[in-house]
Amino acid sequence: MSPERPPQVSVILPVRDGQRWLREAVDSVLAQTLTDLELLVIDDGSTDATPAILDEARGRDPRVVVLRQQREGLVAALNRGLAQARAPLIARLDADDIALPDRLARQCDYLQAHPDVVLLGGWAEIIDEHGASRNKQMRPSPVGLRETLAKKSPFIHPTVMFRTEAARRVGGYRAAFEAGEDYDFWLRLADIGEIAILPEVLIRYREHGGSVTRTRELRQIYSARLAKLAGAARRGGRPDPSDALTAPPDWHDDTPGDFERDSSRLFRMLELADPALARTVPASAIDLATISSQLSTLTAGERKFAQAAALNLLRERRDLPVSRVSLVALLLRLGPARAVKLLTRRN
Numbered sequence: 001m002s003p004e005r006p007p008q009v010s011v012i013l014p015v016r017d018g019q020r021w022l023r024e025a026v027d028s029v030l031a032q033t034l035t036d037l038e039l040l041v042i043d044d045g046s047t048d049a050t051p052a053i054l055d056e057a058r059g060r061d062p063r064v065v066v067l068r069q070q071r072e073g074l075v076a077a078l079n080r081g082l083a084q085a086r087a088p089l090i091a092r093l094d095a096d097d098i099a100l101p102d103r104l105a106r107q108c109d110y111l112q113a114h115p116d117v118v119l120l121g122g123w124a125e126i127i128d129e130h131g132a133s134r135n136k137q138m139r140p141s142p143v144g145l146r147e148t149l150a151k152k153s154p155f156i157h158p159t160v161m162f163r164t165e166a167a168r169r170v171g172g173y174r175a176a177f178e179a180g181e182d183y184d185f186w187l188r189l190a191d192i193g194e195i196a197i198l199p200e201v202l203i204r205y206r207e208h209g210g211s212v213t214r215t216r217e218l219r220q221i222y223s224a225r226l227a228k229l230a231g232a233a234r235r236g237g238r239p240d241p242s243d244a245l246t247a248p249p250d251w252h253d254d255t256p257g258d259f260e261r262d263s264s265r266l267f268r269m270l271e272l273a274d275p276a277l278a279r280t281v282p283a284s285a286i287d288l289a290t291i292s293s294q295l296s297t298l299t300a301g302e303r304k305f306a307q308a309a310a311l312n313l314l315r316e317r318r319d320l321p322v323s324r325v326s327l328v329a330l331l332l333r334l335g336p337a338r339a340v341k342l343l344t345r346r347n
Contacts, residue, residue, distance in 0.1 A: 007063075008036040009104050010164070011091045012081035014074055015041060018095035019049040021206065024131075026057050026064070028098045034105040039064050040081045045071030075181050079172045082164070091161040098127075098204040107161040110198055118166040118193030119186060122159035122202035129208035138205060142197040149190055150231065152224070152299065153183040159202045166193055176245035179216055180223025184242075187231040214274060221301045222251065222267050226260060265290040270305040278312035283319045292330060307334045311342050 011029050015022055029039045041054055043066060051068075058064040067080055082090065089111060093099055107120055126136045140154040148154045170188040177184040189195065226249070230242040241259035249256065251264035251271075269290050272278040291298075291306050298306065310331045313320060320327065331339040 006086040006088070007038045008034065008087055008108060009038075009089045009091055009161070010081075010085035010087040011037060011039045011093055011104070012078060012085065013039060013041045013093050013095060014044060014077035014081065015046065015050055015095035016044040016071070017046045017048045017050060019046075019053060021096040022050055022053050023057070024098055025093060025095050026053075028100075029093060030057075030061050030063065031101060032099065032104045033102045034108060037063060037104060038086060040084055041066050042077040042081050043068045044073065044077045045069065073175075075173045075175045075178070078181070082167055082172045085164055088164050089161055090164050090167060092158050093203070094158040096206040096208065097124075097158045098131075098206075100202055100204070103202040104161075106200060106202065107198060110196070111161065111163070114194070114196065116194045117196045119155070119160060119162045119189045119195045121155040121195075121197040122200060123198075124156050124159055124203045124205035125201050127204045127206050129206065131204075131206075133204075134207065137201060139199070140197055142199050145195050145197065146190065149186060149195065150228070150235075153186060154197065155182070155186055156203075156205065157182045158205065162189060163193075174242070174245075176242060176248055177223040177227055178248040179220035180227055183224050184227035184230070187227055188234075191231075191234055217301070218267065218271060218273070218305060219248070221270075221299065221305070222263065223248070224299070225263050225302070229259070229263070262290075262294070266294055266302075269309055270302060271309070272312055273305045273308035275312050275316060278309065279316045283317070283321060286313065286317075286321050288322055288327070288330060292333070295333060298334075303334050304338075307331055307338060307342060310334070 054066045058066055124138045126134045173181045173185050230240050233241050249260045251267040256264045314327055
């Protein structure tokens with residue numbers, strides 16, 4: 001690959017302390033049947049053997065480009081890669097996943113044949129921490145993508161390939177949507193072009209012990225809610241109400257903006273899914289009406305947190321601002337089958 005001529009694909013791979021599986025991820029990119037590529041690895045302040053692994057990879061293959069930053073986070077890493085990418089197409093991969101050998105070739109062929117598509121996803125095989133198949137696949141449907149996207153993300157982030165020009169035109173990833181920055185990005189790409197999913201397994205997706213914490217899961221759900229609200233406003237021809245956000249909103253902020261006010265009120269209740277918070281929150285701050293008033297719009301994830309919060313309040317508090325019967329009724333309205341299971345389960 002001539003340094004003057006851009007590659008066909010730039011692969012963006014962010015990593016922080018990823019020594020365990022990084023070499024396998026890097027090698028899966030360098031072994032692609034499509035060889036005209038650059039691999040941009042953004043090291044987000046690793047303190048383990050990650051820098052040494054990357055130096056070794058760069059030494060044996062000039063297609064590896066290492067960018068280093070001081071723990072600025074995932075969004076900064078992704079945008080750094082986006083800014084440095086030289087190819088017209090960008091593919092994503094995570095440091096614990098494995099790209100199948102013809103992944104890039106298959107996606108490039110599709111995008112070449114469909115110039116109106118700006119974002120292309122795919123399917124994934126799930127493997128365990130040792131690389132063994134769990135005999136499960138993530139196979140999001142390629143049908144009705146826009147309808148699905150308006151409700152939830154149908155894309156598996158490390159499978160996607162998108163057009164560099166389109167990604168830069170919409171402004172890349174946004175820090176305000178922490179833990180949900182990919183969903184917000186997909187929604188904005190869908191504003192300017194077509195979206196598609198290639199119904200083929202493109203990567204091996206690793207599930208391992210580094211599970212998402214409750215706090216991060218709740219932040220992810222909160223960001224997804226804001227992203228959906230912003231997307232609906234844009235589709236309705238209105239200005240993006242999230243444009244003023246430069247950082248993830250704090251749902252405890254006493255003076256939230258109009259855009260996030262109702263969501264913040266709701267998530268102050270949903271975080272009571274943590275028993276310790278349910279025990280210590282002032283009784284005056286328990287506002288269950290914020291859940292019941294938004295019941296029809298709650299996602300499955302929000303309902304799960306709402307039920308856990310209601311159950312914790314039932315078990316942990318005697319100074320509720322509503323009757324216990326009302327709280328049980330709310331639990332049932334959130335999902336009767338799961339509510340019965342929760343209510344009859346031993347502590």
